Amino acid sequence: MFINDDLQQRWWTLEAKLVERFGKKPDLDAILFLIGLQETGLVQEKITKEQKQDLMHVAVCTVLSPSGYYELEGHDDEGWPHFKQVKELPVINLFEQESFLKDHILMYFDEQGF
DSSP states (O other): OOOOHHHHHHHHHHHHHHHHHHSSOOOHHHHHHHHHHHHHTOOOSOOOHHHHHHHHHHHHHHHHGGGTSEEEEEEOTTSOEEEEEOSOOOOOOHHHHHHHHHHHHHHHHHHTTO
């Protein structure tokens, strides 16, 4: 089965906007990284592998929060947001997980007015 046509079209539209903005097509991980940067306000020349993973985690928690999966608990001394999981994520296959995440990412960008 193919990804929902509407979801796919909306995803391609987002990718096109990001290509226009950054000059190259980002993959899903790069988009999560960008959301993490946006949410933390992290600005530094060198970002460690661990920081990249943390930024992507912040992004996942952020995009899934409006659906009630995560809740922001607060920020630490360095300004990083911390979340707690408040409901179980659906048990779905890898393809469905990607669609689920893409749909939430699209909602995030809509809410941001992008």
